[in-house]
Structure formats: C-alpha cells, structure tokens
Amino acid sequence: MGRMVRYGLGALFASAVALAAWVYGVWAGAFLEMRPTGEYCTGGPLGFPATSWTWLPLSHECHYADGAVQELVPAPVNLVVDGCLLVVLACAVAALRVRAASAGSRPSPAPGVSPGR
16 A cells, blocks of 8 residues: 555544544533533533633633633543644645655656657
8 A cells, every 4th residue: 555545544534533523522512502501501600601612622611700611622622633633734744745755756758758648
C-alpha cells in the first residue's frame, strides 16, 4: 500500500474519530435538552444569561447568580477532537511532501522530446 493511501486512510480515520467525539460532546453537553435550563444546570440559582455555548471548541456552560460557571461538555471531548484534527493536518502535510518529492524525482524529458503520456 502506498504512502499516499496510508496518509489518506489515516486522515479519514482521524476525521471519523473527531466527528464521533464531537457528536458525543453535543449529546453529553446537554445541547439537545428540551427540558428547562434549571433542570440540567442544578448548581444553584441561575444568572443571566443562564447558559452560553460555542461549537468549536465545543462548550456549553451554565452561569449561576454567584458568578460560578459549570462546563457541561466533558473535558476529554475537546482533547480528542483537537488531537484528531492535528493528525489530519499532519497527514495532509506528509502527503504533500510525498507528492512534492515524487514530482521532483521524475526524469526530465530530453531536449526536443515531447513528454507525452
């Protein structure tokens, strides 16, 4: 199996793991809760705004009246997503280096000769 194929499969696998971790974070972080906020933010009286969220990095926070903040998304979720995205980036860089190296190692056509196919 060629190196380009291995890098592509590595990037595909890392992307799938990152997506699975992100979806788990959305589920575990109470993004899809249809209940009132006070039922899953149970640390005391809620402040205003009661919650804040971001998609990347994945974060869903409860804000309480005393200024305390509780993160609902488990910490390992963002570590896994970030690590997998770094693996995808490393695979892309490695694949580009292999491609550049193979393009540089091709023999040049002789003067006056068409490279053809």
